[in-house]
Amino acid sequence: MAMVEADDRDDEGSIPSTHSIRSRRSIRSFSMPDFGDHVDDQIFSQILEMDDDETTREFSEPLVTNFFEQAEETFVKMDQALTDKNLEELSSLGHFLKGSSSTLGFSKIKDSCQIIQQAGHMLNVDGSPEPDEKVCVKKITEALKAAKVDTTELKQKMERFFAGKPIGDN
Amino acid sequence: MQATHVSEVTEGSEGSTVPAPGPDMNLIFEFSPLPLLVLSPSCFITRASARFLADWRVSSEACVGQHLVPFLEKHLHPASVEDANKVHGTIDDAIAARAERTTKAINVRLVASWTARVIPIFKEDEVLAIVTEWHEGPPQLLEGDLVKPGLSTHEAFRILVEAVKDYAIFLLDVGGHIATWNMGAELLKGYKRDEIVGRHFSIFYGKDDLEMKKPDIELEICLREGRVEDEGWRYKKDGTRFWANVVITAVYKDGIHVGFGKVTRDLTERKASETRLVAAYEESEKLKSDFLANMSHEIRTPMHGMLSACALLLDTPLTERQRDIANIMDESGQVLLQVINDILDYSKLASGTFSITSDIVGVSSIITSVVRGVQTTLQPSVHFELFLSSDLPKSVQGDPLRFRQIVQNIIGNAAKFTDKGSIRVRASLQNEEEDSYTVLTEVTDTGIGIPETAAASLFTPFTQFDITTTKRYKGTGLGLSIAKSLVELMGGRIGYRPNPERHGSVFWFTARFKKIKSLNQIQDWKKLPKGGSLHSRLGTDKSDWADLQTKLGEIAPAKNILLVEDNIINQKVMLGMLRSLGFKHIDLASNGAEAVNMVRGKPAAYELVLMDISMPILDGHEAAAKIREAGIRVPIVAMTAYALKGDRERCFEHGMDDYIPKPVDKKWLIKTLSKWLIRQKRDYRRRSLDDQMGELRLIRQKRDYRRRSLDDQMGELRLTAEQKVAASTSTVEVNGPCQ
Numbered sequence: 001m002a003m004v005e006a007d008d009r010d011d012e013g014s015i016p017s018t019h020s021i022r023s024r025r026s027i028r029s030f031s032m033p034d035f036g037d038h039v040d041d042q043i044f045s046q047i048l049e050m051d052d053d054e055t056t057r058e059f060s061e062p063l064v065t066n067f068f069e070q071a072e073e074t075f076v077k078m079d080q081a082l083t084d085k086n087l088e089e090l091s092s093l094g095h096f097l098k099g100s101s102s103t104l105g106f107s108k109i110k111d112s113c114q115i116i117q118q119a120g121h122m123l124n125v126d127g128s129p130e131p132d133e134k135v136c137v138k139k140i141t142e143a144l145k146a147a148k149v150d151t152t153e154l155k156q157k158m159e160r161f162f163a164g165k166p167i168g169d170n
Numbered sequence: 171m172q173a174t175h176v177s178e179v180t181e182g183s184e185g186s187t188v189p190a191p192g193p194d195m196n197l198i199f200e201f202s203p204l205p206l207l208v209l210s211p212s213c214f215i216t217r218a219s220a221r222f223l224a225d226w227r228v229s230s231e232a233c234v235g236q237h238l239v240p241f242l243e244k245h246l247h248p249a250s251v252e253d254a255n256k257v258h259g260t261i262d263d264a265i266a267a268r269a270e271r272t273t274k275a276i277n278v279r280l281v282a283s284w285t286a287r288v289i290p291i292f293k294e295d296e297v298l299a300i301v302t303e304w305h306e307g308p309p310q311l312l313e314g315d316l317v318k319p320g321l322s323t324h325e326a327f328r329i330l331v332e333a334v335k336d337y338a339i340f341l342l343d344v345g346g347h348i349a350t351w352n353m354g355a356e357l358l359k360g361y362k363r364d365e366i367v368g369r370h371f372s373i374f375y376g377k378d379d380l381e382m383k384k385p386d387i388e389l390e391i392c393l394r395e396g397r398v399e400d401e402g403w404r405y406k407k408d409g410t411r412f413w414a415n416v417v418i419t420a421v422y423k424d425g426i427h428v429g430f431g432k433v434t435r436d437l438t439e440r441k442a443s444e445t446r447l448v449a450a451y452e453e454s455e456k457l458k459s460d461f462l463a464n465m466s467h468e469i470r471t472p473m474h475g476m477l478s479a480c481a482l483l484l485d486t487p488l489t490e491r492q493r494d495i496a497n498i499m500d501e502s503g504q505v506l507l508q509v510i511n512d513i514l515d516y517s518k519l520a521s522g523t524f525s526i527t528s529d530i531v532g533v534s535s536i537i538t539s540v541v542r543g544v545q546t547t548l549q550p551s552v553h554f555e556l557f558l559s560s561d562l563p564k565s566v567q568g569d570p571l572r573f574r575q576i577v578q579n580i581i582g583n584a585a586k587f588t589d590k591g592s593i594r595v596r597a598s599l600q601n602e603e604e605d606s607y608t609v610l611t612e613v614t615d616t617g618i619g620i621p622e623t624a625a626a627s628l629f630t631p632f633t634q635f636d637i638t639t640t641k642r643y644k645g646t647g648l649g650l651s652i653a654k655s656l657v658e659l660m661g662g663r664i665g666y667r668p669n670p671e672r673h674g675s676v677f678w679f680t681a682r683f684k685k686i687k688s689l690n691q692i693q694d695w696k697k698l699p700k701g702g703s704l705h706s707r708l709g710t711d712k713s714d715w716a717d718l719q720t721k722l723g724e725i726a727p728a729k730n731i732l733l734v735e736d737n738i739i740n741q742k743v744m745l746g747m748l749r750s751l752g753f754k755h756i757d758l759a760s761n762g763a764e765a766v767n768m769v770r771g772k773p774a775a776y777e778l779v780l781m782d783i784s785m786p787i788l789d790g791h792e793a794a795a796k797i798r799e800a801g802i803r804v805p806i807v808a809m810t811a812y813a814l815k816g817d818r819e820r821c822f823e824h825g826m827d828d829y830i831p832k833p834v835d836k837k838w839l840i841k842t843l844s845k846w847l848i849r850q851k852r853d854y855r856r857r858s859l860d861d862q863m864g865e866l867r868l869i870r871q872k873r874d875y876r877r878r879s880l881d882d883q884m885g886e887l888r889l890t891a892e893q894k895v896a897a898s899t900s901t902v903e904v905n906g907p908c909q
Binding site for chain 2: 043046047049050059063066067070095096099100102103104105127128
């Protein structure tokens with residue numbers, strides 16, 4: 001759900017603000033770093049707004065850390081399911097990780113998970129059937145690989161962000 | 171005794187067979203105080219006494235020699251000729267019986283009557299003469315069944331008038347002062363006879379009537395016309411008023427005006443029931459409109475389901491024949507949807523629940539976009555000409571959606587009814603005021619045109635001017651009437667005239683828009699998320715959000731919520747959001763089975779359940795269904811990442827009440843939680859069909875009773891999941907959340 005268009009990205013005013021005074025203060029002083037197309041800023045900013053204190057980030061930091069743990073666990077399960085050619089299990093795992101990645105606004109990971117979920121059901125992303133199992137396995141393999149790469153990349157950015165460092169750009 | 175005396179007289183007059191010892195019998199007859207008429211056996215008048223001549227104001231010459239019956243007819247003008255003939259019958263009776271008889275009264279001009287004693291005089295068996303003695307009496311109007319023997323008609327009338335209770339019947343003198351008073355008048359007006367007789371009748375009138383001199387005017391008209399009738403408020407002795415029907419009749423005696431008869435009836439009850447009827451009618455009209463609006467919603471939801479399914483079907487590999495059939499389904503569905511939308515709009519407009527929003531309107535771009543859209547549907551032989559006047563304001567403030575709807579309707583109509591030639595669309599600035607613009611849009615076509623006779627009813631709902639065209643041109647006949655209402659809501663006018671150049675029509679309308687005052691205003695709008703965003707989808711503006719969140723924050727600490735979510739990350743985020751909204755009592759379940767156990771274990775514990783759909787062990791659909799099977803009516807809100815519209819319907823099928831698309835947006839969450847947790851002012855649009863049907867049945871009953879029973883129904887309905895498809899949600903689903 002890409003609410004904010006690219007050119008509005010660094011304009012916090014574009015996010016309709018109904019938050020408490022605390023949140024509003026944080027919006028004023030806080031500028032969302034550029035995570036590129038890894039992150040849906042509007043969704044992720046809602047997560048960050050739930051922090052009582054934006055220097056310690058007691059809510060969002062462990063949450064994000066948990067997500068990466070979850071993602072890595074899930075990737076392990078996915079690798080196993082892929083070895084077993086258990087498409088059903090892959091679809092279910094894809095759906096699972098899609099849920100949390102979309103909740104945090106981690107768009108690229110979510111998109112890969114979507115592919116895994118659909119291919120696990122022998123479907124293309126648009127919902128049309130893909131009868132060839134080999135094609136599906138190939139798609140899953142590629143998507144899983146991409147998801148891992150994206151996760152690693154994003155993890156680094158997030159770690160830098162929570163450490164208060166510039167996240168750099170790549 | 172008298173008879174004997176008279177017979178003696180008669181004998182004397184007959185030819186002095188017996189010598190008269192006293193005064194001349196002729197003189198005795200002549201000066202007798204009795205009004206006597208002597209008849210021959212064949213009923214010709216032979217002699218009349220002086221008293222008779224005086225009473226009847228006739229001369230002896232006018233009587234003697236006349237047959238009795240024509241004589242009576244001539245001089246009495248009896249009410250009927252039969253009366254005169256009856257006298258003849260009585261005479262025959264008397265002769266046959268050889269005894270005295272009295273005739274029935276002969277009514278004369280309704281003011282008097284005459285009766286005659288008939289005394290036949292015999293010599294041996296031969297009738298010598300018949301003596302009749304005439305007396306005047308009151309008219310015998312109630313003669314016969316209505317009057318008991320011994321009761322004079324006069325008295326019967328008096329009793330009748332006095333005893334009538336339902337009507338105030340009384341007489342006024344020529345000046346309008348009350349002269350008589352009956353029981354009905356006493357009961358109705360509260361005055362006793364003693365206190366009211368002699369007073370002027372204007373005492374019964376209210377201040378307004380007195381100021382306009384109504385009592386005097388009434389008497390004046392009454393004198394001129396003979397009677398006058400009026401309905402209005404009249405006042406009783408205690409100051410209370412009643413709705414009266416008053417008839418005043420001028421009363422004459424012997425051609426002289428002696429006063430007025432006044433009859434007053436109390437119509438307060440009738441008046442009240444008329445008012446009730448009108449109120450009931452208005453209310454039922456309103457209910458009908460609401461019912462329509464609601465029904466359209468209920469139809470629209472599955473309609474959208476069908477159309478999306480159809481669109482999906484068309485995207486799959488199909489044979490040519492299958493594709494044709496699916497296309498027909500799709501097209502018919504679109505037409506049907508348009509019809510339903512029209513009806514919905516119309517009923518909303520009719521019930522006054524339609525509102526115009528305020529947003530930025532690009533007049534030129536809307537017209538251009540509609541023209542571009544319609545162009546694709548045109549016959550190749552029709553071409554568009556678009557003139558946008560250079561003085562048109564770039565952007566104004568108003569309702570862009572509704573403006574587009576009007577433009578679409580009028581241009582769409584032109585395209586529909588034009589087979590060849592051109593459609594010219596011209597928009598210009600008609601008027602500019604300090605804070606507003608009036609924009610004129612004219613659409614000229616060379617189509618079939620409109621017959622003069624139909625022009626007047628063009629904007630009347632459900633009118634299609636030519637029945638023969640309805641088969642060819644689909645539609646409800648509501649389009650123009652909706653356009654008219656919308657135009658009026660936008661402070662404009664709409665009209666039609668024939669195309670002056672050639673066959674066809676010109677439709678024009680004006681709409682008033684506010685000026686945009688500052689650049690900031692535009693920027694504010696631009697900052698708002700654009701079309702298809704949450705804001706416009708949920709139809710709530712900034713201040714409403716803050717307001718809603720504050721309200722939610724007030725009640726949140728007291729509410730218990732069950733959050734069902736298997737993914738720990740999502741759990742945490744939802745918990746964070748709910749806590750930030752002020753919720754303190756949040757229970758967690760990590761799959762459907764756990765949720766069902768928790769809800770079943772404490773059926774009354776939760777005010778709301780937030781339910782993830784895809785979960786291990788038992789998914790959200792099944793969990794919701796099991797909760798409903800257990801008879802628990804807690805609101806269940808699905809959280810679903812599914813993008814397909816049908817998934818939403820599946821949530822409702824399984825007994826859920828609402829849904830939030832994933833990832834959960836805070837505003838959407840606020841909106842949904844508020845809807846289910848804050849007791850809202852009940853709104854007609856939010857109610858189900860059943861509820862309205864119930865109300866329609868109850869409308870005749872007392873208002874308070876109806877309210878109470880409705881409240882009861884509402885309480886139940888609030889929890890009835892399947893029927894709770896609120897107007898606002900339906901709007902949301904049109905656009906559909908897409909991930």
